Amino acid sequence: MEGGQEMSATLFVQQLINGISLGSLYALIAIGYTMVYGILRLINFAHGDLLMVAAYAALYGMLLFSLPWFISFPLAIIATGAIGILLDRAAYKPLRQAPRISLLISAIGASFLMENLALVLIGGVPKAFHRPNCFSHVIIIGGLHIPVLTIYSPLVTLLLVLGLLYIVFKTRAGKAMRAASRDFEATRLMGIDLDRIIALTFLLGSSLAAASGIMWAMKYPQINPFMGVLPGLKAFIAAVLGGIGNIVGAVLGGFLLGLFEILIVALLPDLAEYRDAFAFLLLIGVLLFRPTGIMGEPFIE
Amino acid sequence: MGNSFYLPRPKAAANPAGGPTAGLKRWLNAALFFLLFGVLFLFSHYGSGYQVRILNNIAIFITLAVSYNLINGVCGLLHLGPNGFIAIGAYTSALLAMSPAEKNLNFILSNVIWPLNVIQVPFAVSLIAAGAMAALFAFLISFPVLRVRGDYLAIVTLGFGEVVRVVCNGAQSVTNGPLGIKGLYPHTNLWWSWGVAALSVVVIQRLINSNYGLAMKAIREDETAARAMGVDPFRRLMLGFLISAFFSGIAGGLLAHLITTISPGLFTFLLTFNLLIMIVVGGLGSTTGAILGAALFAWGGEALRVVEQPMQIGPLTIPGIPGMRMVIFSLVLLLVILFARKGIMGRRELSWDFLFSKLAGSRRAKTPS
Numbered sequence: 001m002e003g004g005q006e007m008s009a010t011l012f013v014q015q016l017i018n019g020i021s022l023g024s025l026y027a028l029i030a031i032g033y034t035m036v037y038g039i040l041r042l043i044n045f046a047h048g049d050l051l052m053v054a055a056y057a058a059l060y061g062m063l064l065f066s067l068p069w070f071i072s073f074p075l076a077i078i079a080t081g082a083i084g085i086l087l088d089r090a091a092y093k094p095l096r097q098a099p100r101i102s103l104l105i106s107a108i109g110a111s112f113l114m115e116n117l118a119l120v121l122i123g124g125v126p127k128a129f130h131r132p133n134c135f136s137h138v139i140i141i142g143g144l145h146i147p148v149l150t151i152y153s154p155l156v157t158l159l160l161v162l163g164l165l166y167i168v169f170k171t172r173a174g175k176a177m178r179a180a181s182r183d184f185e186a187t188r189l190m191g192i193d194l195d196r197i198i199a200l201t202f203l204l205g206s207s208l209a210a211a212s213g214i215m216w217a218m219k220y221p222q223i224n225p226f227m228g229v230l231p232g233l234k235a236f237i238a239a240v241l242g243g244i245g246n247i248v249g250a251v252l253g254g255f256l257l258g259l260f261e262i263l264i265v266a267l268l269p270d271l272a273e274y275r276d277a278f279a280f281l282l283l284i285g286v287l288l289f290r291p292t293g294i295m296g297e298p299f300i301e
Numbered sequence: 302m303g304n305s306f307y308l309p310r311p312k313a314a315a316n317p318a319g320g321p322t323a324g325l326k327r328w329l330n331a332a333l334f335f336l337l338f339g340v341l342f343l344f345s346h347y348g349s350g351y352q353v354r355i356l357n358n359i360a361i362f363i364t365l366a367v368s369y370n371l372i373n374g375v376c377g378l379l380h381l382g383p384n385g386f387i388a389i390g391a392y393t394s395a396l397l398a399m400s401p402a403e404k405n406l407n408f409i410l411s412n413v414i415w416p417l418n419v420i421q422v423p424f425a426v427s428l429i430a431a432g433a434m435a436a437l438f439a440f441l442i443s444f445p446v447l448r449v450r451g452d453y454l455a456i457v458t459l460g461f462g463e464v465v466r467v468v469c470n471g472a473q474s475v476t477n478g479p480l481g482i483k484g485l486y487p488h489t490n491l492w493w494s495w496g497v498a499a500l501s502v503v504v505i506q507r508l509i510n511s512n513y514g515l516a517m518k519a520i521r522e523d524e525t526a527a528r529a530m531g532v533d534p535f536r537r538l539m540l541g542f543l544i545s546a547f548f549s550g551i552a553g554g555l556l557a558h559l560i561t562t563i564s565p566g567l568f569t570f571l572l573t574f575n576l577l578i579m580i581v582v583g584g585l586g587s588t589t590g591a592i593l594g595a596a597l598f599a600w601g602g603e604a605l606r607v608v609e610q611p612m613q614i615g616p617l618t619i620p621g622i623p624g625m626r627m628v629i630f631s632l633v634l635l636l637v638i639l640f641a642r643k644g645i646m647g648r649r650e651l652s653w654d655f656l657f658s659k660l661a662g663s664r665r666a667k668t669p670s
Contacts, residue, residue: 043452094639100451101379105581106638108381112574113631119624233463236456273471280460284445287453 010143015266016259021150023258024157025219028212029235030242030250031164032084032205038181038245039201041100045107046087048232049114050206051213054080055129055223056122058214062130069132077210084206085199093195111229118225129221153215160208161251168247173200181245230276234261237283243293252294257282326653337499341491353491355599357559360494361552362595364501366579367588368548371505373577374586374648375514376541377521378450381573382458385465386546388568389438390431390553392469395482395563398427407482411473424488428497428554435550436543438465443539450524462570469565481564482557489559497555501548506588506650508544517541521586578634584644589651594644605629 029051036044057079061072091110095103137148168174176197179187188194216231217223234257242253257279265272286293321329344356365383372380396404396413400421404413412418422430446457469476476482508514516537519527524534557563575598583594608629610621637644649655 037452041452043456091635091639098642101373101377101585102638102642104379104452104455105577106635108574108577109631109635109638113628113635116624116627116631120622120628124624233456233459237460240453240456274467277464277467280457280464283460284457287449287457288445291449291453 011266014144014146015262017144017146017150019259019262020255021153021219021258022262023238023255024154025212025216025231025254026235026238026257027251027254028157028160028208028215029231030239030254031161031247032209033236033239034242034244034247034250035177035201035205037239039177039184039198040092040103042092042103042107043236044087044092044205045104045232046091046111046114047205047209048228048230048235049111049118050080050084050209051216051228051231052118052223052225053083053114053228054210054213055217055227056118056127057210058217059127059129059223073214076214077207080210080213081203081207084202084209087206088198088202093198115225115229122225124225126222126224129217129223131218131221135218149215149218153219156211156215157251160211161247164204164208164247167204173197177201234279237279240283241286241293243295246293246295249293249295256294321653321657329653334499337495341495345491354559355603356491357489357494359596359599360491360498361489361555361559362576362579362599363498363592364494364548364552364555365576366583366591366595366598367498367501367505368545368552369576370580370583370586370588370591371509371541371545373580374584374591375509375521376517376538378538379452379455380458380542380545381455381570381577382460382462382465383545383549383576384568384570384572385458385462386435386439386549387553387556387572388462388465388469388565390435390550391557391563391568392476392482392553393434393550394424394427394431394554395485395557396475397422397430398424398488398558399482399485403484407480407484408474408477409480410478413477414474417475424486424493424558428493428551431554432547432551435553436547439542439546440539443542447535447538447542459570459573462568462573466565466568469568476565479565481562481567483562485558485561485563487558487561489555494555494559497548497551501551502588502592505544505548508541509588513537513540575630578630580644581634582637582644584646584648586648587644587646587650589649590644590646593646602626 029048032047032050033044036042036047054076057076058069058072061067061075062069065072067075087110091106092103095106135149135152139146139148139151166174168177176187176192177200179190179192180194180197184194187197212231213228216227220227235254238253238257239250240253241257242249242251244250260282261275261278264278265275271278341356344353348356365387369380369383372378396417397420399407401419404418407413442458442461446454446461449457470479472478509517516527516532519530519532520534520537528534560567579594579598580591581594582597583590583592605626608621608625609623611618612621
C-alpha cells in the first residue's frame with residue numbers, strides 16, 4: 001500500500017468506516033450484556049450464542065420455508081428473544097438466591113449446551129448464509145469501496161438504540177427496569193413484578209443480539225455453531241469499556257472497540273495474527289486504570 | 302450472599318473422642334500409598350495399553366482438578382484460564398525435553414529461536430521448568446486479575462487463556478504456530494503421572510489445612526470480614542494462584558508427553574470447561590470431590606463414546622451422533638448446578654477422622670445405651 005499520501009488517506013477512511021460498521025455490531029450485543037448485568041449482576045455467557053441462534057433461524061426461515069428476508073429476519077429476531085426468556089427461566093431463575101459463582105457456572109453450562117446442541121442438530125460444517133441481493137451492492141465513492149451493508153449496520157443500530165432508549169427512559173416498564181438495576185430488593189417491595197421486568201430485559205437484549213447476529217452473518221456469510229463465542233466475549237469487553245450497566249456506554253464501547261480492532265490491524269499489519277488478543281489486553285488495561293469504564297459511575301462498596 | 306461467617310476448625314483441634322491418633326493416621330496413609338503403589342505396579346506390568354492410558358488420564362485430570370479447585374472452590378474465585386497455564390506448561394516442557402535435531406525437523410516455516418535450538422534437558426527438569434514458567438505467568442497476571450472479583454475476574458482469566466492460545470498460534474519461532482509440535486518422546490508413564498497427582502494432592506491438602514488455607518476460606522466467605530481480621534487477600538490469593546498454576550503447568554507437561562503431539566487447538570476454553578465440570582460435579586471446595594470428579598470424568602468420557610458410535614440393536618442400526626458427548630456433559634453441569642449445587646461431596650473431605658467418626662457413629666447407633 002505504498003500509493004502516496006492520498007492513497008493512504010483513502011485507505012484510512014475506508015478502515016474508519018469498517019471500524020464503525022464492526023463497532024455497531026459489537027454495540028448491539030453489548031447492550032444485552034449491560035442490561036442483564038445491570039439487573040442480575042450476571043455475565044450472561046450464553047448471550048453470544050444467541051447470535052448463532054438468530055443466524056440459523058434467519059437462514060432456515062429463508063431456506064426451509066422460503067420466506068422472503070423481510071419476514072424471515074424479524075421472525076428470527078422474535079424467536080431469539082423468546083429463547084432469551086427461556087434461557088433465563090431455565091438456567092438463571094432457579095438460582096436467584098444462590099451464590100454468584102453458581103449463576104456464572106450455570107451461564108457457562110447453558111452456553112456450551114446451546115453450542116453443542118446446535119452442533120448435534122445442524123452439524124459442524126459451516127453453512128453459507130444466503131445474503132439477500134439488496135444487501136450485496138457495493139457503493140464506490142471517490143476510490144472508496146463501501147458495501148451497503150457497512151452503511152446499513154450502523155444505521156440499523158442507531159434506530160434500534162433510539163427505540164430501546166425510548167422504552168427504557170419513557171415507558172413505565174423502562175422505569176421499573178431502571179429501578180431494578182438501582183435497587184433490586186426495594187423495587188420488589190414497591191410491588192413491581194420483577195420476573196416480568198427480567199423477562200422483558202432478556203427479550204430486549206436477546207432481540208438486539210439477534211439483529212446483530214443476522215447482520216454479522218451477512219457480513220461474514222459462513223455460519224457455524226461457535227460463531228457467537230468470540231463476538232460475544234468482545235462485546236462484553238465493549239460493555240465493560242463503556243461502563244457496565246450503562247446502555248449509552250455499551251454503545252460507545254462497542255463503537256470504540258470496533259474502531260480499535262480495525263485500526264490497530266490497519267496501522268500495524270504485522271500484528272494481524274494477534275488481533276483477537278487485543279480486546280482482552282484492552283480489557284486488562286481498562287480494569288487496571290478505570291474499572292468503572294468510560295461512562296460508569298464510581299464504584300462504591 | 303452467605304451471612305454466616307463460618308470457619309471450619311483446624312484439623313488438629315478436631316480429634317473427636319474415639320478418632321484415630323496421629324500415629325495411626327500416619328500408618329494408614331502409608332498403607333494407602335503402598336496400595337496405590339501395588340495397583341500401579343500391577344497395571345504397569347499386566348494392564349493393557351488402553352487401561353494404562355485411562356489411568357494416566359485420570360492421574361493428570363486429578364492433578365488439574367485438585368489445583369483448579371484450590372482457586373475456584375477454596376478461594377472462591379471463578380478462574381476461567383487454567384487452559385492458559387496448561388498450555389504454557391505443555392509447551393515449556395515439550396520444547397525443553399525435545400532434542401535440537403527433532404526440533405529442527407518440526408519447525409519448517411521458521412527456525413526455532415536461540416536458546417531453544419541448542420538446549421535439551423531431562424524430562425524431570427523440563428517438568429519443573431513447566432511448573433515454574435506457569436507460576437511465573439500466574440505471578441505476572443495476578444496483578445490485574447486479583448484486583449477484581451466475581452464476573453470481572455472470570456472474564457479477565459478467560460481472556461488470559463484466550464491470549465495464550467492466540468500467542469501460541471502466532472509466535473511461530475517459539476511454538477511452531479498452528480502446526481504444533483509433533484513426535485514428543487512418550488516420557489509420561491503411570492509412575493510420573495500418579496506421582497505428580499499424589500504430590501499435588503498432598504501439597505494442596507496441606508496448604509488448605511494450614512493457616513493460609515483458613516485465610517483463603519475466610520476470604521471466600523466474607524472478604525471484608527477477613528480483611529478486618531487482618532488477612533491480606535491479595536497475598537493469600539496470590540499464593541493459591543501460584544501453587545495452582547505450578548501444578549497445572551506440570552500437568553500440562555505430563556499431558557504433552559502422554560499424547561506426544563501438542564497444538565494450540567488443544568488448549569481452548571473447552572479444556573477449562575471440562576475441569577469446571579469435574580470440580581462442580583465433585584463438589585466445589587472439596588479436594589476429595591475434585592479427585593472423584595476427575596476420575597468420573599475420565600471414566601465417563603470413555604463410557605460415553607458409545608453414543609457417538611453406531612449402535613446395533615438387533616437388525617436396527619442407530620447411527621452415532623458426533624458431538625453428543627459434549628451435549629451430555631453440558632447437561633450434567635447444568636443439572637448439577639441447578640438441582641444439586643453441592644455436587645457429590647459438598648465441601649466435605651474424605652479423611653481418616655471423617656471415616657472413623659462415621660464408623661463410631663454407626664457403632665453408637667447400633668448399640669443402644
